[in-house]
Amino acid sequence: MAADGRSSKKRKQSQTEDDTAGTFKNAVDMEMLSEEEDGANVESDDGEYEEFPGIDGDTDEDDKEVDEDEEESEDTDLEDHHVFPQAKTIVSDITGQQKRVFPEIEPDYDSDSSTEDGPNRVGNIPMHWYDDLPHVGYDMNGKKVLKPARGDELDKFLETVEDPAAWTSAFDKNTQSDKPLTNEELELIKRLYENEVPDAEYDPYEPTVEWFTGKGKEEVMPLSAAPEPKRRWIPSKWEKKKVMKIVRAIRQGRIVPHKPKTASTQPQFYAIWSDTPSEHAPPIPAPKPALPTNAESYNPPEEYLPTPEERKKWEETDPEDRDRDYLPHKYSSLRLVPGYDRFIKDRFNRQLDLYMAPRVQRVKLNIDPESLIPKLPSPSSLKPFPTYKSLRFSHSGLARCVSISPDGAWVVSGDEKGMVALWEVNVGREVKRWRFGGKIGALQWCPRTDTSYFVVGVEETIHCLVPPHLSPAVYQATQETLAPAHLPPSSESASPVKWTTPASNTWTDETPLLTIRLPPGSGLPNHIAWHRKGDYMASVSSGGNQGGVWIHQISKRHSQAPFKKVKGNVQLVQFHPLKPHFFVATQQYVRMYNLSEQKLIKTLMPGIKWISSMDIHPSGDHLIVGGYDRKLCWFDLELSDKPYKVLRYV
């Protein structure tokens, strides 16, 4: 469709002025006609030629206009008569690439040339039907459209001589006139002559556009437009063979269809309880495979995914040691999940499970695991307990023993160099120190509150020392206790232990007020224990033949060995606070004696390899024993010989 907007407008004008004007320049359809037809047209035109000027020659102006129009249109035809709207190639602002831009379409009545035809409305019919007629068709109003005037052969020749464009024009059968060909049409003809693709715009060698290859365009799934194979829709040969085999068998009587079941072969109803029940246990159901968890999902939650460290650790451990035999893996969609690579192995393991499973029903213990955990009290309810080192008391040597005064204000400590130091607890100041010849074995403060002194066990002796700065009343009471003005009568039985008090004029703070000399060879007193009332004191020495145990009575200044012979190595002794009972701890046992009846009450077995310490509760009912093997045994004395509870240091 090569209707130019401007020329069609002009044509319309000319039509409104004179409908019958036969200016068919701007034909819509164009046809290359053969020489014959051309010639026939020319002949047929001749007859009508006379009428034409009469109709046509109304106005000179019109003619002139038409002529001008013709000239103009010829000029313009050369330039802008296009088969297609001319596209311009410009550089896009956005992409920077070259692009083709087509002229804007103006949406008015003339814009669509497809709806309006030329004045000839005969349609697409063979035009030779009108060869013998003076008109070539009818216009919209039903009036005849006359054939345009055509010259004779001479005119035609002259035209070819005069008009340089004549040889590039072709006969338009719809308008029955010659029409010059446009550049595009000429180009198209030229291309056809050269056996090229007629479309000038078509580039047969344009670069390949990689629609489905290259980076980012990989097709994961095989999408194929291949036609379905033929075997999908032709009947199967093998099925036919199978069916034929069955058909043949039926024909030969080998297969009897709808064969009735005989009653003799199978009893239809029978008593299921008639058989004696089996002696065997019912078969145990096969072990159930573990159900898959969330971690085995193809799209597990993020928290199930292993971190690189976990993945590395999993890969480094042996397959037998792994806690699970897979690693969670996340796929964005189900179609991306690859084939299951462990399928064979899983099946094999399952078979192993079934085959190797011990067919024994194991009775599960139905115990709440929470009940097995001992109930621990909260630490806040156990307060106060030491949490913080407030002060530090520094000894020059190894401090071996320490004792706190009954009022809690003073602490006395002894070290291996023979030094005894008295400290003020609150500020950690050393108040006084005493020096002795040998190693200090034991120290114990007298529990009496009306007097104030402590005993120190040095090699074969026990000294009673008085702290300084006592109130006169307490000091006097202490003096009266340790060095009474009138010595008590010495007991009838001679004791190898000597009690000595220096003369009163030599008393100083430095020297002991009372010294108890144990028999020679008894060694270092390792342990000293006071009775609650502060009159009796027991000491355990490392040597000596009575187990080294001595009980001293301060008020009577008398010592006695309670045991003639003691089995084992005595470690510790302890007085019962209320009853006349006496505890003796050897390396592994604690024996409980009644001192007044002089007999063994019971032997406690803590189960400790080597007893290191022992103490009794002030109520006298509970005894706690500690050992070097980091155990603490708590005895309830009324209950049994065995520990009520065993605590263990971690």
Place this chain on the structure above:
Amino acid sequence: MASTSSGPSCPIIFTTQTAYPLPTQKYMIPMNWKRFQLSQLVNKALSLPKPVPFDFLIRGEVLRTNLVEWCSENGVGEEETLEVEYIESVMPPQKMTEIPHEDWVSSVTCSIPGHFVTASYDGYLRAFDYSKTSVFSLLAHSAPITSVCVVSRSSDEDKPHLIATASQDQTAQLSEVSFSADHSQKTESRSLAKLHLHTAPVSSVASNESGSHVLTSSWDALIGLWDTSIPDLDEVPEPAVPERERKKRRKMNGTDAENKPRRKAPVAVLKSHTARVSRVTFGQDKHTSTAFSCGFDSTVRLWDVENGVCTQTISASEKPFLDLTLTADGNAVAAASTDRTITLYDIRSSNTANVTASMGSLSHPATPSCVASGSTVHQIISGAYDGVARLWDLRSTKTAMASFKAWDGRKRILTVDWKQSIVGIGGEGGLEIWKAAEDTRSVE
């Protein structure tokens, strides 16, 4: 008051109790400001002739970092309006001098102007003037002295001062000391009276402002009240001497019959504590007839001294108290305990019988052994066993305003005293004197 620097800002309302009030309005303060910029802002806003440094308290905490960090630490959004109180800054304390002692210093007092009176574990009472020269030393007790206080300081230089000491020999003592500032006259020191009541070491001694009465506290859970008149005769008889020592004593008595200190009996005994009383002190100003005591039975008790009854008991749990001080306005008591805290108790609400709620507690990294109040309302100083003295502002109980190490932090601090910007610190290493500028303006 538009903010000049960029960055987020938060609304702040300034309040103060100082003499430099700002109009109450919201200020948009950039979040990256620190104390310095805030102080500059207040100074500029008030157009003070002489710049006054300020510290800033936000919710009971001194601003040490910038506002952003404070907000992020305390979880405060930027949109919230902060109420910031500003106080005048205290300069960090500076060490003035060091006076070494032969033994530990158990108590120090700076009450006598120009002098420090120290009591030591070797039983000596010593006095030094500001040029570190020893003014006098007196062997007051045979046992370590635990506490010293100046009972009456005479304004006249030549008149003797009356000094009370408490000792572990279970007595307290009143001593008369006269020394002159120009060292022209010889110092005289004399023991006047021994106070006999306690049967255990006396832990502290305190006198009222007029110097008419003295209180002693002891490990035997008793508090003794004494007047300071010296009797002509012994009020307490000599203890009965056993037969065999009598001869020796008589020989000694003959020598010092005249100068022997009188044996004095208490006016009243305050009994209510159930364990060792560690500190007793008189109230000030309006509370002159009130005594405050604390002890190892985890109680702080208020006493009506005239009637000798306990008027109020503040019971804490598991807090053996070591020392106590009244704040300068007498409204609160700060008591140091062995659980490494100093607890503040408001004592104004006297209508309730038992006050247990504490206003706040100052936590220490080591056991605070002593506490003393400055002359301003909000400031106290504490010394601890780790050798660090800490200066606290009671409005900011979370962290100390300043802390400084005595003897490089290697030795224990046993006592502190703070009078007129002089801090005396006594302990294992002797005596150290520090200068801590205290705000004297707000005293008036």
